[in-house]
Amino acid sequence: xxxxxxxxxGGLAGLMTVIKLAEAGKRVDVFSIVPVKRSHSVCAQGGINxxxxxKGEGDHPDIHVKDTLKGGDFLAxxxxxxxxxxxxxxxxxxxxxMGVPFNRTSEGLLDFRRFGGTLHHxxxxxxxxxxxxxxxxxxxxxxxxxxxxxxxxxxYWEYLxxxxxxxxxxxxxxxxxxxxxxxxxxxxxxxxxxxxxxxxVYGRSTNSTIxxxxxxxxxxxxxxxxxxxxFVQVHPTAIPGEDKHRLMSESARGEGGRIWVxxxxxxxxxxKSIPENERWFFLEExxxxxxxxxxxxxxxxxxxxxxxxxxxxxxxxxxxxxxxxHIPAATLDKKLGGIMEIYEKFQGxxxxxxxxxxxxAVHYSMGGLWCDYEADAKGNMIxxxxxxxxxxxxxxxxxxxxxxxxxxxxxxxxxxxxSCIYAGMVGGPAMIxxxxxxxxxxxxxxxxxxxxxxxxxxxxxxxIYKMEGSENPYxxxxxxGELMIKSATVVKVNSQLDAALSGIAEMKxxxxxxxxxxxxxxxxxSAAYVNQLWNMLExxxxxxxxxxxxxxxRGSHYKPEFPFPKPKAGKxxxxxxxxxxxxxxxxxxxxxxxxGSWTPDGPRVELAELQSLKNPILAPEPRHYD
Amino acid sequence: MTEPSKLVVxxxxxxxxRWEEFHVERRxxxxxxxxxxxxQRNPVTADGRKTTPPAWDAACLEEVCGSCTMNINGxxxxxxxxxxxxxxQPVTLQPMKKFPLVRDLxxxxxxxxxxxxxxxxxxxxxxxxxxxxxxxxASEEQEIRYVLSTCMTCGCCLEVCPQVAPSTAFIGxxxxxxxxxxxxxxxxxxxxxxxxxxxxxxxxVADCGKAANCVQACPKGIPLTSSIAEMARExxxxxxxxxxxxxxxxxxxxxxx
Numbered sequence: 001x002x003x004x005x006x007x008x009x010g011g012l013a014g015l016m017t018v019i020k021l022a023e024a025g026k027r028v029d030v031f032s033i034v035p036v037k038r039s040h041s042v043c044a045q046g047g048i049n050x051x052x053x054x055k056g057e058g059d060h061p062d063i064h065v066k067d068t069l070k071g072g073d074f075l076a077x078x079x080x081x082x083x084x085x086x087x088x089x090x091x092x093x094x095x096x097x098m099g100v101p102f103n104r105t106s107e108g109l110l111d112f113r114r115f116g117g118t119l120h121h122x123x124x125x126x127x128x129x130x131x132x133x134x135x136x137x138x139x140x141x142x143x144x145x146x147x148x149x150x151x152x153x154x155x156y157w158e159y160l161x162x163x164x165x166x167x168x169x170x171x172x173x174x175x176x177x178x179x180x181x182x183x184x185x186x187x188x189x190x191x192x193x194x195x196x197x198x199x200x201v202y203g204r205s206t207n208s209t210i211x212x213x214x215x216x217x218x219x220x221x222x223x224x225x226x227x228x229x230x231f232v233q234v235h236p237t238a239i240p241g242e243d244k245h246r247l248m249s250e251s252a253r254g255e256g257g258r259i260w261v262x263x264x265x266x267x268x269x270x271x272k273s274i275p276e277n278e279r280w281f282f283l284e285e286x287x288x289x290x291x292x293x294x295x296x297x298x299x300x301x302x303x304x305x306x307x308x309x310x311x312x313x314x315x316x317x318x319x320x321x322x323x324x325x326h327i328p329a330a331t332l333d334k335k336l337g338g339i340m341e342i343y344e345k346f347q348g349x350x351x352x353x354x355x356x357x358x359x360x361a362v363h364y365s366m367g368g369l370w371c372d373y374e375a376d377a378k379g380n381m382i383x384x385x386x387x388x389x390x391x392x393x394x395x396x397x398x399x400x401x402x403x404x405x406x407x408x409x410x411x412x413x414x415x416x417x418x419s420c421i422y423a424g425m426v427g428g429p430a431m432i433x434x435x436x437x438x439x440x441x442x443x444x445x446x447x448x449x450x451x452x453x454x455x456x457x458x459x460x461x462x463x464i465y466k467m468e469g470s471e472n473p474y475x476x477x478x479x480x481g482e483l484m485i486k487s488a489t490v491v492k493v494n495s496q497l498d499a500a501l502s503g504i505a506e507m508k509x510x511x512x513x514x515x516x517x518x519x520x521x522x523x524x525x526s527a528a529y530v531n532q533l534w535n536m537l538e539x540x541x542x543x544x545x546x547x548x549x550x551x552x553x554r555g556s557h558y559k560p561e562f563p564f565p566k567p568k569a570g571k572x573x574x575x576x577x578x579x580x581x582x583x584x585x586x587x588x589x590x591x592x593x594x595x596g597s598w599t600p601d602g603p604r605v606e607l608a609e610l611q612s613l614k615n616p617i618l619a620p621e622p623r624h625y626d
Numbered sequence: 627m628t629e630p631s632k633l634v635v636x637x638x639x640x641x642x643x644r645w646e647e648f649h650v651e652r653r654x655x656x657x658x659x660x661x662x663x664x665x666q667r668n669p670v671t672a673d674g675r676k677t678t679p680p681a682w683d684a685a686c687l688e689e690v691c692g693s694c695t696m697n698i699n700g701x702x703x704x705x706x707x708x709x710x711x712x713x714x715q716p717v718t719l720q721p722m723k724k725f726p727l728v729r730d731l732x733x734x735x736x737x738x739x740x741x742x743x744x745x746x747x748x749x750x751x752x753x754x755x756x757x758x759x760x761x762x763x764a765s766e767e768q769e770i771r772y773v774l775s776t777c778m779t780c781g782c783c784l785e786v787c788p789q790v791a792p793s794t795a796f797i798g799x800x801x802x803x804x805x806x807x808x809x810x811x812x813x814x815x816x817x818x819x820x821x822x823x824x825x826x827x828x829x830x831v832a833d834c835g836k837a838a839n840c841v842q843a844c845p846k847g848i849p850l851t852s853s854i855a856e857m858a859r860e861x862x863x864x865x866x867x868x869x870x871x872x873x874x875x876x877x878x879x880x881x882x883x
Contacts, residue, residue: 019754020754023753023754034683034685034691034693035735035739035779037691037692037739037778037779038685038686038691038692038693038778039685039691040685040686042685042686042690042691042778043686043688043690043691090756093756093757093758093759093760094751094754094756094757096759096760097749097751097757097760097813098748098749098751099748099749099771099807099808099811099813099814100775101768101771101772101775102768103765103768104762104763104764104765104768105765106765107762108762108763108764108765109762110759126772126775127772129690129776132690132776132778133772133775136775140742140747140748140749141748141751143739143742143743143747143748144746144748144750146743147743147746179728179729208685208686208687208691209684209685209687210685241655241657241660241687242653242654242655242656242657242660243657243659243660243663243687243706244687244688246687246688247688334769338690338776342688342689345689345707346657346688346707346709348709425754472666472667472668474663474666474667474679475667478667517669517678517679518678518679520641520678522641522728522729523681523728523729523730523732525679525681526666526678526679
C-alpha cells in the first residue's frame with residue numbers, strides 16, 4: 001500500500017499540514033465537518049505577527065520570542081516558540097506570495113500595526129478579516145493539489161476517534177459522513193489532528209458553532225494527554241449576542257481605539273456628549289506604557305473589575321466603551337472595515353461615529369493536546385524530526401489551537417494564525433519522517449483492525465439512535481455552557497469549581513437519559529450532537545479539574561485566593577528581594593504543565609516540569625506591564 | 627393570533643416534504659440562528675406535535691464563512707445576520723433552490739468549489755520554502771483585490787441568477803470574479819490565460835444574461851457585474867490572442883498569452 005496520510009480539520013493548521021505533505025508528493029486525505037473554506041480560522045480578524053522590522057523600530061525575532069514567552073508567563077516550552085518567531089517573517093512573505101491582499105504602505109510594502117503585549121508594529125493584516133484571507137490562500141493552494149489528485153477532501157465528515165493497534169500506535173481514524181451517517185474506517189501511516197479549540201463547551205463564545213472540541217475530547221478519552229486545560233483565554237472586547245459573542249478585534253486598539261467608562265457612576269448621557277475629561281480611560285491610566293494594548297488577560301481582568309467589582313460599567317451593567325470614533329472614517333474602513341461592518345450589521349450602530357459597547361468573552365484555548373518537540377543544545381528546532389507536534393500516541397500528531405504548545409498561560413493577539421501555520425509547517429514533515437521510520441516494520445494496517453474499529457463506532461451510534469430518554473441534549477449543552485461561564489472564566493474560586501465539578505458529574509449522568517430527537521439517517525445533526533456532547537462534557541470536566549488543582553494565578557488563570565505576587569509600591573520587581581523570593585517560590589511549585597489523562601473515574605491531572613527550563617533560551621522573569 | 631412575545635416561524639422541511647410552523651419565545655437581539663437554536667431545545671410544532679430539529683448549516687455566525695445561507699422571507703441571505711427585529715412575521719425559512727437539496731435547510735454547494743478548480747483560482751507558487759518577499763503592490767490595487775477576496779462562496783449570486791438552473795452549466799458570478807482577483811495579482815497575472823480559458827466555452831462568462839441580480843444579492847458588496855464585464859472583455863481579447871498566436875503556441879515557445 002502506498003504511503004497515506006490523514007489530516008483532520010481544514011483550518012489554517014490543517015491546510016498547512018496538507019500543503020507540506022502534498023508538496024513532498026504524499027497522498028493526503030483531509031477530513032472536515034464543514035467545507036474547509038468555512039473553517040473557524042475565518043473568524044480571526046486582526047492579523048499575523050512577524051518581526052519583519054520595516055518600521056525602523058529595531059524589532060527582531062528575539063524580541064518576538066520574549067514578548068510571546070512573557071505574554072504566556074513562561075508556561076511554554078521555549079524551542080517551539082523560538083522556531084515559530086524566527087519562521088514568522090518568512091511565513092508572512094509566503095502568504096504574500098500566495099496572494100493574500102495584505103494592507104500596503106505607500107511604497108507598496110507590507111504594512112504592520114500594533115497589537116497587544118508588544119511595543120512594536122509587528123502585525124501584518126488584510127483589513128480586519130486577516131484569518132479569512134489567510135485561510136482562503138491556503139484553501140486555494142490545497143485546491144490546486146486536489147485538482148492534481150494528491151489531496152482527497154472528505155467534507156461534511158466527522159472524526160469519531162483514532163485507531164490504535166496492539167502497540168498503542170495510531171494507524172488511522174474512524175469517521176462519519178454527516179449527510180448519510182455512514183461510518184467508515186480509514187488507514188493511515190500518520191494522522192494529524194487540527195481540529196481547533198473547545199469554545200462551544202462554554203456555550204456562547206467568540207467561536208464558531210463547529211468548535212466543540214469533540215475530536216480532542218475523544219482523543220483524550222482514548223489516551224492522548226491533554227495539557228494545560230485550565231488556560232482558556234477570555235478576550236476583552238466582544239459584542240454580547242444571543243447566539244454567540246462577536247469578537248471586536250484587538251486591532252481596533254492597535255489602530256488607536258480607546259477603552260473607557262464615564263467617570264461619574266451611572267452617568268446617563270450619550271457617550272459623545274461626555275467630555276474627554278469626564279471619561280475614565282482606566283487602562284491608559286493604570287498602564288501608561290502599554291495603555292490599551294496590555295495583554296488580553298490583563299485587559300479582561302481590568303474590565304471585569306470595573307464592571308463587576310466597582311459597578312462602573314455603562315449604566316451599571318456589564319459593558320464598557322471601545323471607542324474608535326476619533327479616528328477618520330476612511331482610515332477605519334481601510335484598516336478595520338470588517339469589524340466596523342460586523343458592529344454596524346449586528347448592533348445597528350455605526351462605530352465610526354458612536355463608541356462601541358463591549359464586554360469580555362471566551363475566545364481561545366491555550367491548552368490542548370500535549371505535543372513533543374526536538375531541539376538542539378541551542379534551542380533550535382531540528383527540521384524533520386518525527387517528534388515535532390507528536391502527541392504521546394505514536395503516529396498521532398496535533399497542530400493549531402488543538403495543540404497546547406505555543407502560548408503558555410496566555411496567548412498574545414495575532415500569534416494564533418502564526419502558531420497554526422508554523423505548527424503545520426513542522427508537523428507535516430514530522431509525519432513523513434515518522435512514517436518513513438515505521439512503515440516497513442509496521443506493514444499494512446490489518447483489515448481486521450479497521451473493521452473492528454468501525455464496528456465499535458457503529459455500535460455506539462446504534463445505541464445513540466435508540467436513546468429515548470427525557471433529556472434534550474441541546475438543553476444539557478446550554479446548561480454546561482452556563483456552568484462553565486460561571487465557574488471557569490475570568491475569576492476562578494475553588495468553592496465554585498467544586499460545585500461545578502459536581503454539576504458536570506450530574507450532567508454526565510443526565511446524558512445517559514438523552515433523547516436523540518431524530519432517528520433518521522440523513523443529516524441527523526442531533527445524533528451527531530449527542531456524541532459530541534459527551535466529548536464536550538469530558539473536556540469541561542478536565543478544564544474544571546485542572547483549574548481546581550492549580551492554586552496560583554498565572555496568565556488567564558486567575559484565583560483571587562492565590563493572587564499574583566506584586567512588588568512593593570514604587571519598587572522595581574528586581575529590587576524587591578522579598579517579592580523576588582515569593583515569585584521564585586511560586587514558579588518552583590507551579591511553573592509546570594498540567595498533564596490531563598482520562599480515567600473512567602474522571603480526569604487525572606499531574607504537574608510536569610518544562611523540559612526547556614533546564615537550559616532556557618530566556619530565563620523566566622516577573623511579568624509586569626506597568 | 628399569537629401573543630406579541632411569541633415569534634412565528636415557518637420552515638420548509640424535507641424527508642418528507644412539508645411546512646412546519648413553530649411558535650417560540652421572542653428574545654432581545656434574536657437572529658434566525660438563535661431562533662433555530664431555540665427550536666432545537668424544544669422541537670415541538672405550533673400545533674403541539676413533536677418533530678425532529680430542522681437541519682441547517684452554520685459555523686462562524688458573523689457573516690464571514692458563508693455556511694448559513696438560506697432563503698429568509700423569500701430573500702437569500704445569511705441566517706446569522708438576519709435579525710428578528712428587522713424581519714416581517716411570520717418568518718419563513720427555505721433552503722436555497724439552485725443547489726441540490728440535502729435536507730431541510732441544507733444544500734450541496736459543491737459545484738461552486740468545482741468551479742474554482744475549473745478557473746484555476748490560485749496563485750501557482752513555486753513552493754512553501756523561503757523565497758523572500760512577494761511582489762510590491764500599490765495600496766490602491768490591494769484595496770480592489772481585498773474586496774474581491776472577501777467572497778465566501780456562499781452562493782447568493784447563483785441563487786438569484788436567472789441563468790443558473792439545474793439544466794444549465796453557467797459557472798456563475800462568484801467564480802468569474804475570482805478570475806479577476808487572481809489575474810490582478812502580479813504573479814497570478816502570469817497565468818491569466820489559463821484562467822480565462824476556464825471562463826470560455828459552455829457555462830462560461832458568455833452565458834451571463836446581464837440581469838445584474840448577483841451584485842444586488844452579494845452580502846459582501848463585491849462589484850460582481852464589473853468583474854463579469856471585465857472578464858468578458860478579457861476572454862474576447864484572449865480568444866483573439868489564441869487565434870493570432872496559434873503558431874507560437876503550437877511550438878510551445880511563443881508568448882504564454
